[in-house]
Structure formats: structure tokens, C-alpha cells
Amino acid sequence: MNRAVFAVVGHPNKGKSSIVSTLARNDSVKVSQRSGTTTAADVVRVETAHSGYELVDTPGFQRPNKVLAWLNQHSVQADQRAKAVETFINDVECQKRFPDEVALLTPLIKGAAILYVVDGSRPFGVEYEAEMEILRWTGQPSMALINPIENHEYVDSWSDALAQYFKTVRIFNPMKADFERQLELLQAFAHLKPEWAKTLRQVNQDLINFxxxxxxxxxxxxxxxxxxxxxxxxxxxxxxxxxxxxxxxxxxxxxxxxxxxxxxxxxxxxxxxxxxxxxxxxxxxxxxxxxxxxxxxxxxxxxxxxxxxxxxxxxxxxxxxxxxxxxxxxxxxxxxxxxxxxxxxxxxxxxxxxxxxxxxxxxxxxxxxxxxxxxxxxxxxxxxxxxxxxxxxxxxxxxxxxxxxxxxxxxxxxxxxxxxxxxxxxxxxxxxxxxxxxxxxxxxxxxxxxxx
Known part of the structure; x- marks a missing residue:
């Protein structure tokens, strides 16, 4: 089976673990309002009757500006950027200085698609651009999810900013998304990588039957x-x-x-x-x-x-x-x-x-x-x-x-x-x-x- 793998990434405390828990229908995933609850990449396997996929719950970005600066020092050509990210996660000194970013980027270099999560109730800031640029360097298919944790006040400005980096932008509140809304998001996942489309369609059908x-x-x-x-x-x-x-x-x-x-x-x-x-x-x-x-x-x-x-x-x-x-x-x-x-x-x-x-x-x-x-x-x-x-x-x-x-x-x-x-x-x-x-x-x- 060509198993789809999605890494849920973003700034700390934006609802990444909540999205993993909801989509995996698994309430053992740690969810907390406290920043830094997820300290290492945690793989959650979703098994259905005839298919399945994986979600990787990752730590949040901690020092994206410094990481991006390191990457820029080690690559100047676009075709070398993914290789630079791979060098970064394998570098012993980087593993010590940037453990969260290394844990976050490792599943992406291994082939996981990107689900970038932001909080639509908080304003967009330039500090997020470094995160999105780093993700673009990996060359992996990606989707942005706007999680309106408290309200929808800044959803529009986030949509405009995210569209500069991601082809697909969706609003998804993991605390309120019903079963049909979850199926819709899984259907959208199928468009990220053509070779995963059949697998994810089978996942949806299995979930409906279940x-x-x-x-x-x-x-x-x-x-x-x-x-x-x-x-x-x-x-x-x-x-x-x-x-x-x-x-x-x-x-x-x-x-x-x-x-x-x-x-x-x-x-x-x-x-x-x-x-x-x-x-x-x-x-x-x-x-x-x-x-x-x-x-x-x-x-x-x-x-x-x-x-x-x-x-x-x-x-x-x-x-x-x-x-x-x-x-x-x-x-x-x-x-x-x-x-x-x-x-x-x-x-x-x-x-x-x-x-x-x-x-x-x-x-x-x-x-x-x-x-x-x-x-x-x-x-x-x-x-x-x-x-x-x-x-x-x-x-x-x-x-x-x-x-x-x-x-x-x-x-x-x-x-x-x-x-x-x-x-x-x-x-x-x-x-x-x-x-x-x-x-x-x-x-x-x-x-x-x-x-x-």
C-alpha cells in the first residue's frame, strides 16, 4: 500500500496536536493549551479496513530565523535547497542547537507532505515568513490549515499571506469539525500527491462504512x-x-x-x-x-x-x-x-x-x-x-x-x-x-x- 504521510507543523500552541487527535480519531494524543506540549515528532498511524495513512505530530518552530539563516549560508541555488535541509537535520551541531526544528523537518525530508497550522484568531506577523520559507525549501507538497482557535478575526489576512506560499489553504477547527468536515479535509489531502489519491479515497470510504x-x-x-x-x-x-x-x-x-x-x-x-x-x-x-x-x-x-x-x-x-x-x-x-x-x-x-x-x-x-x-x-x-x-x-x-x-x-x-x-x-x-x-x-x- 502506498501509505500517505502528513507532518503537522507550525508555531507552538496553534492546535497541531488537536488536529492530529481529531483526524486520527484518537484521544490518547496529548492536547494542551500550554506551549511546548509536543517535544518530539510522534507518528500516529490511522488504520482502516482496507487502507490507512500516518500523521506526524511535530514540535513547534522555536528559532526559524536562525535556521533560515543557516540554510542560506549553505545553499544559494534553488535546486540545492532540499539538500541543504537534509544537511541541516544531519548536522550534529544543528541537532544540539535546533532540536525542535530538526525533529520537525526530519519527516519532511523522508517524504511526508506538509500540513502547516496557524491560529486565525491571532494576527499574521513577519516572524511566520521564515517558517513558511523553510517549509518551501523542503520541496514537499503542502497545505495550510487556518485554525480559528478563539475567533475568525484574522482569517482573511492569514489567507492572503498563506496563498503566497501554499497552493491549498483551508479553514479547519479541530474542536468543532464534525465527521463530514473531517471527510472533506481528507478528500483535499488526496490532491497533494497524485500517488496517494487512490489510498486516501479508500480511507474515506472505509471511514464511511465504519x-x-x-x-x-x-x-x-x-x-x-x-x-x-x-x-x-x-x-x-x-x-x-x-x-x-x-x-x-x-x-x-x-x-x-x-x-x-x-x-x-x-x-x-x-x-x-x-x-x-x-x-x-x-x-x-x-x-x-x-x-x-x-x-x-x-x-x-x-x-x-x-x-x-x-x-x-x-x-x-x-x-x-x-x-x-x-x-x-x-x-x-x-x-x-x-x-x-x-x-x-x-x-x-x-x-x-x-x-x-x-x-x-x-x-x-x-x-x-x-x-x-x-x-x-x-x-x-x-x-x-x-x-x-x-x-x-x-x-x-x-x-x-x-x-x-x-x-x-x-x-x-x-x-x-x-x-x-x-x-x-x-x-x-x-x-x-x-x-x-x-x-x-x-x-x-x-x-x-x-x-x-
């Missing part, structure tokens, strides 16, 4: 989570009813702990699917209501009472004709639906019911106290809403971002109504089966459209 597989894997995680949470119950054997009453708080605590831990595990699996390993995982740190059983917050994640009541009519035993009419001419959960009144009423009056303790007599004496499963009709929607909400944030999170993830809310009902009507109906019927602890065939396929 993205779809990530979405399918996420749907499988959600389906298993729904199945587990909707059937879970906990029981304890006791001698009499008084003991059953006394252990009820313990059952509630154990039940709630297991359910929360199960949801937490699914979140960890979701982060792993998208290769985010440096992000805080706990619900508290995700700026979400942390308690899965805080029913006052349920209507934020699931459906409100009116929506639940309408779903009850759609999925009720007497609502077949009404459901057909709703699919044909009405929006789910928005208007009154004729028929299915029994389903409508039970959904409305049961919307605040969570779970009750059941006491069963044992054949050989004593009792068994059972807590669970949850029988609230909104519960499957709450689980779906919380997961879809997180998936939307995690799947679009750049790998250059670190620490606590800031989460914004979504409207699950809006997500559902964007689906095909037949899919909406199948989803509601599946949720009705789940809350009755009945199996749902191919559940992951039903919920996949929600994970856009």
Missing part, C-alpha cells in the same frame, strides 16, 4: 439495555409479612443500584464504540439529571402524559382501526384519536406509577418479597431518550476534546415523529411489549433510525 457500523453497534447496545432494564426484578425470601415490609427499603436500594449500574455500563460501551477513552463517564459529570428514577425528570427524556395516553390508544387492543387512521392522517401523540379509550385511560392514570412490591406465599412456608420490574409505560421511552441523547453528543464529539462532556437536551418526541409512520407504530408497539416483559424481535433494527 461510521455506519458504529451506529449499528450503538443500536445493539441500546436494545440490550432496554431488554435488561425492562425485565429486571429483585427478590428476597422472608418468614412473614412484617419482615417483607422491613426489607422493602433494601430491595428498593439494590434494585435502583443495579439499574443505574446497567445504564452506566451501556454508556461506557457507547464511548468505546466511538473510541472515546479520555472522557468522564459518570452521569453526574455529563451534566444530565443523574437519577434514572427521578420521575419528575422523566418527561424531559421520555413522553409527557398526553403523548403517553395517545400511544396507549394506538397500541391498545381496541385501537386497531383508530391506529390505522392515525397513521394515515394524523401525527402520533398530538391530537385526539377516536377509539382505544381503555388504552388511553390506563396510560394516563398509570403515568406516575413506577413499581410495587409484591408478596408471594411459598409452597413450603414463608414469603417472597419481589420488587420489579418497572411497569410505568413511559419507562422504555425514558431509557431510549437518555441513550439517544447521549449518542447524539458522543458520536459528534471530537477526539481533541478532553474532560467533561457538555450535553444539550433533545426532544425525543420530535425524533420519533421524524420517522416513517410505520416505523413509529412499530416502535410504540415494541415499547408496549417491553413494559409487559415480552420479547421484541429485531429490536435493534427498530431503534436504529433514532441514532442519526
Amino acid at each position: 461510521r455506519e457500523q458504529q451506529r449499528k453497534n450503538s443500536a445493539i447496545i441500546l436494545a440490550r439495555l432496554l431488554e435488561d432494564l425492562c425485565v429486571y426484578q429483585i427478590s428476597r425470601k422472608v418468614l412473614n409479612k412484617k419482615q417483607a415490609e422491613s426489607i422493602q427499603p433494601l430491595l428498593v436500594e439494590e434494585f435502583s443500584y443495579w439499574m443505574r449500574q446497567r445504564e452506566q455500563r451501556s454508556i461506557e460501551e457507547l464511548f468505546a464504540v466511538y473510541a472515546h477513552y479520555q472522557t468522564e463517564l459518570t452521569m453526574e459529570n455529563l451534566n444530565m439529571p443523574p437519577d434514572l428514577f427521578d420521575c419528575d425528570q422523566w418527561y424531559m427524556w421520555g413522553l409527557n402524559k398526553k403523548q403517553l395516553a395517545t400511544v396507549g390508544a394506538i397500541t391498545g387492543a381496541a385501537a386497531g382501526a383508530a391506529a390505522d387512521m392515525a397513521v394515515a392522517g394524523h401525527s402520533f401523540m398530538l391530537g385526539a384519536i377516536g377509539g382505544g379509550l381503555l388504552g388511553f385511560g390506563s396510560a394516563w392514570f398509570g403515568a406516575d406509577k413506577l413499581v410495587t412490591v409484591k408478596l408471594q406465599g411459598l409452597p413450603l412456608g414463608g414469603f417472597e418479597a419481589v420488587y420489579g420490574p418497572i411497569n410505568n409505560k413511559n419507562f422504555p421511552y425514558v431509557v431510549i431518550g437518555r441513550f439517544v441523547h447521549l449518542h447524539q453528543q458522543i458520536s459528534q464529539r471530537n477526539h481533541a476534546q478532553r474532560g467533561v462532556m457538555q450535553v444539550t437536551t433533545i426532544d425525543l418526541q420530535q425524533q420519533i415523529t421524524s420517522l416513517e409512520r410505520s416505523t413509529q407504530k412499530a416502535l410504540h408497539q415494541s415499547c408496549a411489549r417491553l413494559i409487559k416483559q415480552k420479547t421484541v424481535d429485531d429490536l435493534e433494527t427498530l431503534i436504529l433510525p433514532l441514532l442519526k
Whole structure:
């Protein structure tokens, strides 16, 4: 394979490591606001199903004017400039005096293309001209990336200056670039060196296919989570009813702990699917209501009472004709639906019911106290809403971002109504089966459209 290699170079603290981390989808790359975090060239290999490429995270220029002066002293002809750069990096004295520039230029002399990174929120200055001139001496294909770290105030002046040295100039913010923006940049890379074009086109196709597989894997995680949470119950054997009453708080605590831990595990699996390993995982740190059983917050994640009541009519035993009419001419959960009144009423009056303790007599004496499963009709929607909400944030999170993830809310009902009507109906019927602890065939396929 003719592997493409790109050296990410520039002044210190301009976002070079952030660009490497985002394009490599690798959050193990060190990213810091402190200048000089990268002290040696670090090769990051990006492997896809049928192809791959390499990114070289380099130290920033430290003394470009002195380096350029050295080069000018050792070469006067244009056809000798690349050779002069090679002499520079192999010179023992230069390795001692200019370690950062030697580390930066070495991968270029070995054949890497140049990705020169500047900060579009800081003004252009003549001190950058020495850097760009040194890069031009290497003779390698190059592209300039303007990273507007804080704002776009100086992007235009940078574009004018960079155009004097680079054929291709792009604006790219690694902290905000979504998947499609990353693909666009990789497509632009293919034009730097014709012999790499086929390889990089294959990389893009592999990434698109892998993205779809990530979405399918996420749907499988959600389906298993729904199945587990909707059937879970906990029981304890006791001698009499008084003991059953006394252990009820313990059952509630154990039940709630297991359910929360199960949801937490699914979140960890979701982060792993998208290769985010440096992000805080706990619900508290995700700026979400942390308690899965805080029913006052349920209507934020699931459906409100009116929506639940309408779903009850759609999925009720007497609502077949009404459901057909709703699919044909009405929006789910928005208007009154004729028929299915029994389903409508039970959904409305049961919307605040969570779970009750059941006491069963044992054949050989004593009792068994059972807590669970949850029988609230909104519960499957709450689980779906919380997961879809997180998936939307995690799947679009750049790998250059670190620490606590800031989460914004979504409207699950809006997500559902964007689906095909037949899919909406199948989803509601599946949720009705789940809350009755009945199996749902191919559940992951039903919920996949929600994970856009």
C-alpha cells in the first residue's frame, strides 16, 4: 500500500496536536493549551479496513530565523535547497542547537507532505515568513490549515499571506469539525500527491462504512439495555409479612443500584464504540439529571402524559382501526384519536406509577418479597431518550476534546415523529411489549433510525 504521510507543523500552541487527535480519531494524543506540549515528532498511524495513512505530530518552530539563516549560508541555488535541509537535520551541531526544528523537518525530508497550522484568531506577523520559507525549501507538497482557535478575526489576512506560499489553504477547527468536515479535509489531502489519491479515497470510504457500523453497534447496545432494564426484578425470601415490609427499603436500594449500574455500563460501551477513552463517564459529570428514577425528570427524556395516553390508544387492543387512521392522517401523540379509550385511560392514570412490591406465599412456608420490574409505560421511552441523547453528543464529539462532556437536551418526541409512520407504530408497539416483559424481535433494527 502506498501509505500517505502528513507532518503537522507550525508555531507552538496553534492546535497541531488537536488536529492530529481529531483526524486520527484518537484521544490518547496529548492536547494542551500550554506551549511546548509536543517535544518530539510522534507518528500516529490511522488504520482502516482496507487502507490507512500516518500523521506526524511535530514540535513547534522555536528559532526559524536562525535556521533560515543557516540554510542560506549553505545553499544559494534553488535546486540545492532540499539538500541543504537534509544537511541541516544531519548536522550534529544543528541537532544540539535546533532540536525542535530538526525533529520537525526530519519527516519532511523522508517524504511526508506538509500540513502547516496557524491560529486565525491571532494576527499574521513577519516572524511566520521564515517558517513558511523553510517549509518551501523542503520541496514537499503542502497545505495550510487556518485554525480559528478563539475567533475568525484574522482569517482573511492569514489567507492572503498563506496563498503566497501554499497552493491549498483551508479553514479547519479541530474542536468543532464534525465527521463530514473531517471527510472533506481528507478528500483535499488526496490532491497533494497524485500517488496517494487512490489510498486516501479508500480511507474515506472505509471511514464511511465504519461510521455506519458504529451506529449499528450503538443500536445493539441500546436494545440490550432496554431488554435488561425492562425485565429486571429483585427478590428476597422472608418468614412473614412484617419482615417483607422491613426489607422493602433494601430491595428498593439494590434494585435502583443495579439499574443505574446497567445504564452506566451501556454508556461506557457507547464511548468505546466511538473510541472515546479520555472522557468522564459518570452521569453526574455529563451534566444530565443523574437519577434514572427521578420521575419528575422523566418527561424531559421520555413522553409527557398526553403523548403517553395517545400511544396507549394506538397500541391498545381496541385501537386497531383508530391506529390505522392515525397513521394515515394524523401525527402520533398530538391530537385526539377516536377509539382505544381503555388504552388511553390506563396510560394516563398509570403515568406516575413506577413499581410495587409484591408478596408471594411459598409452597413450603414463608414469603417472597419481589420488587420489579418497572411497569410505568413511559419507562422504555425514558431509557431510549437518555441513550439517544447521549449518542447524539458522543458520536459528534471530537477526539481533541478532553474532560467533561457538555450535553444539550433533545426532544425525543420530535425524533420519533421524524420517522416513517410505520416505523413509529412499530416502535410504540415494541415499547408496549417491553413494559409487559415480552420479547421484541429485531429490536435493534427498530431503534436504529433514532441514532442519526
